Amino acid sequence: xxxxxxxxxxxxxxxxxxxxxxxxxxxxxxxxxxxxxxxxxxxxxxxxxxxxxxxxxxxxxxxxxxxxxxxxxxxxxxxxxxxxxxxxxxxxxxxxxxxxxxxxxxxxxxxxxxxxxxxxxxxxxxxxxxxxxxxxxxxxxxxxxxxxxxxxxxxxxxxxxxxxxxxxxxxxxxxxxxxxxxxxxxxxxxxxxxxxxxxx
Numbered sequence: 001x002x003x004x005x006x007x008x009x010x011x012x013x014x015x016x017x018x019x020x021x022x023x024x025x026x027x028x029x030x031x032x033x034x035x036x037x038x039x040x041x042x043x044x045x046x047x048x049x050x051x052x053x054x055x056x057x058x059x060x061x062x063x064x065x066x067x068x069x070x071x072x073x074x075x076x077x078x079x080x081x082x083x084x085x086x087x088x089x090x091x092x093x094x095x096x097x098x099x100x101x102x103x104x105x106x107x108x109x110x111x112x113x114x115x116x117x118x119x120x121x122x123x124x125x126x127x128x129x130x131x132x133x134x135x136x137x138x139x140x141x142x143x144x145x146x147x148x149x150x151x152x153x154x155x156x157x158x159x160x161x162x163x164x165x166x167x168x169x170x171x172x173x174x175x176x177x178x179x180x181x182x183x184x185x186x187x188x189x190x191x192x193x194x195x196x197x198x199x200x
Contacts, residue, residue, distance in 0.1 A: 006044045009033065010053050013064060017135070020187045022065045022148060070134055084117040084155050109135040110200060111189070113146060113155070120144070120155060123170035129196050133189035143162060144191040149177070150184050155191060
């Protein structure tokens with residue numbers, strides 16, 4: 001049975017994930033609720049995970065997410081715009097919804113972002129397209145991910161190396177973005193589809 005604090009933390013994680021497109025870190029949860037110890041936060045997260053309300057990955061800073069469930073009628077949320085070029089500040093406003101539930105079997109872990117830039121053109125992702133993203137904190141080598149570097153989001157091929165990670169464009173005029181252990185980096189999700197408006 002969940003205590004009041006665990007329920008409050010779950011509501012905060014769900015709200016943050018819905019509004020921002022990515023979950024809070026353990027540190028951010030602690031700051032929100034005045035919990036100074038990370039172990040104190042982890043205690044409540046463990047309760048939520050055991051109760052089936054959360055899924056977690058301990059390998060990255062934002063590896064917390066609500067358990068997947070069917071999205072209510074209303075479509076996939078468009079949570080902002082993302083750079084297919086140089087990283088830009090991630091926007092957090094809800095811009096609308098795409099009615100694509102049947103195509104992508106959309107659950108609460110799916111969201112859409114509008115592309116800015118031309119760094120992914122050779123992957124068939126053009127400026128103005130919408131990428132449909134499955135929220136998840138991990139990816140396989142070669143998958144197209146939405147990554148968060150600090151407060152900047154970008155969409156690139158994910159290529160882990162022995163000592164670093166490369167975020168690789170699908171356009172030869174862009175150099176790979178190198179992510180080291182010192183970088184504040186997390187994977188927001190993996191691109192599962194592209195939607196293009198004809199005659200825009």
